[in-house]
Amino acid sequence: MDLIITTYKDQVRDTQVQRIDLAEDKGAAMNVVNLYPNMEYQTFHGFGGAITEAAGYSFSKLTEKGKEEILKKYFSNEGLRYHFIRTHIDSCDFSISNYTAMEDSKDREMNSFTLKRDEEYILPLLRKARSAKGEDFDLMLTPWSPPAFMKTNEDRNNGGKLKEEYREFWAEYICRYIKEYEALGFPVNRITVQNEPDAVQTWDSCTFNPAEEKEFLRDYLYKALERNGLTHVKINIWDHNKERMFERARAIIDDETDKMIDGVAFHWYTGDHFEAIQLTGEVYPGKELLFTEGCVEYSRFDAGQLRNAQMYAHDIIGNLNAGMTGFIDWNILLDEKGGPNHVNNLCDAPIMVNTEDGSYEEKLSFHYIRHFSHYIDRDAKRIALTKYTDKLEMTALKNPDGTVVLIVLNKQVEDMPLSLRIQGLNTEFTVPAASIVTAVI
DSSP, X not given: XXXXXXXXXXXEEEEEEEEOXXXXXXXXXXXXXXXXXXXXXXXXXXXXXXXXXXXXXXXXXXXXXXXXXXXXXXXXXXXXXXXXXXXXXXXXTTSSSOOOSOOOTTOTTOTTOOOTTHHHHHHHHHHHHHHHHTSOOEEEEEXXXXXXXXXXXSOSBSOOOBOGGGHHHHHHHHHHHHHHHHHTTOOEEEEESOSSTTOOOSSBOOOOOHHHHHHHIIIIIXXXXXXXXXXXXXXXXXXXXXXXHHHHHHHHOXXXXXXXXXXXXXXXXXXXXXXXXXXXXXXXXXXXEEEEEOOOBTTTOOOOHHHXXXXXXXXXXXXXXXXXXXXXXXXXXXXXXXXXXTTOOXXXXXXXXXXXXXXXXXXXXHHHHHHHHTTSOTTEEEEEEEESOTXXXXXXXXXXXXXXXXXXXXXXXXXXXXXXXXXXXXXXXXXXXXXXXXXXX
């Protein structure tokens, strides 16, 4: 068994790899964690991150050597092995400024539609990432706002709603975006209907109440995907915080819309609410439960690396144990200020770029994510476990090749003992204070 241990003491990260043998279980009873590989739960499809305009801009400021290193760290088999990518339809807050692919309200044929802005920073990074990966990504497109002329407030920012007379045209616009990406060689296999439809933001935003999201999906978006030969694109609803995901699913999914909806997407900004994920999975078995965004906001948190890394691990573990089927982090890269962001909504990212000298910093969160993504393969199955204490957080998955991965988070200030039992075998090790440990069995 391989044991990968990351500690963080005096602002210094230390990662060690140990080899530990499993022996016959002689009746261990204290400090026990039991793993049951034959008790399987959801299939987990893997990890990824968002390539926003801000991420692409930050990437462009790296040295050539730095670019190669970052691509390997995120997308190669030696790194995080990301294969989900989420990006935005038109601008989001993590864009340099507001923009749309088409501004002319009279151009109902979309002859002026262009991805010129995406070609500046997003598409170049996507191309390099795919080259580093060696295969296509599971690519998700998400709209933050329709063009201003389609909205009741005539503004990309500050909420507003989609004008009723533009519902069909907006659905066609989304399809055009998908088709343009696919024409450039980027297959799109997922969309969400609207990013954070329950929030009026000072940046690109548009509100849909449950009835409006359901109607737009059922009567316009799904039909537009069918008309445009895009039925391979999976649709996820909600794409907002967990505390209301179950209510949104209940309001939208019925006998008519069930076939149209592949999953429910969620964010982390209002707290754990792991039970909401579990409820949604229990009532709607077979639906994807995708984490599509989370980051450490500087408006609420500082750049404390240990706490922020623990925030990631805590949420991934809780989401997995509740039934999550995929995890997509927010910006894979940001600049040294936590942007660029056109409304100054600055945030942390696992890797930050110094745009003055082209260097970069790996945050502890990057290495905490690696404890999951590097060892959990695509289509792994979460398995059952029992643990002796609530002072340790943990989850376990079985990879398609049969290897079992256990991840243990210790947020305590003291070391914690652990006696691992699995299929008649046993071994003991210590989980150091303020550490994360991955065991590969």
